[in-house]
Amino acid sequence: MKVSARNALKGTIKAIHTGSVNDEVLLEIAPGIEVTAIITKISAENLGLQEGKEAYAVIKASDVIISVD
Template sequence: MQVTARNVLKGTIKHIHLGTVNAEVTLEVNPGVEITAMVTKASVDKLQLSDGKEAYAIIKASHIMIGVD
């Protein structure tokens, strides 16, 4: 797999919550560190995503914001 994104995090799928059209896929990239992505249900099927499967969080963003209280 080759991508242009600089932030690629390998992890394990912990949970998939299917909605009507989309799905929330939660990936554990380190113990206790999770990232959740919104994807289409078609993508879940095409990539054969399931709990326990290894996958990658590929993050490509032009802006990342940080906030504090």
């Protein structure tokens, strides 16, 4: 598979919290570093997502905002 997004972070699915419409998928990309995605329940089922499985967080954004205190 090829995608145009430049940020694809490989990780392991640490947890899936299933809701009535959407699922929250927690992906650990490095020890102690996690990315959370909210996707439709149907998409999670179609992808066959389950804890312990490898997956990618693909990030496509036109703006990245940086903030400091």
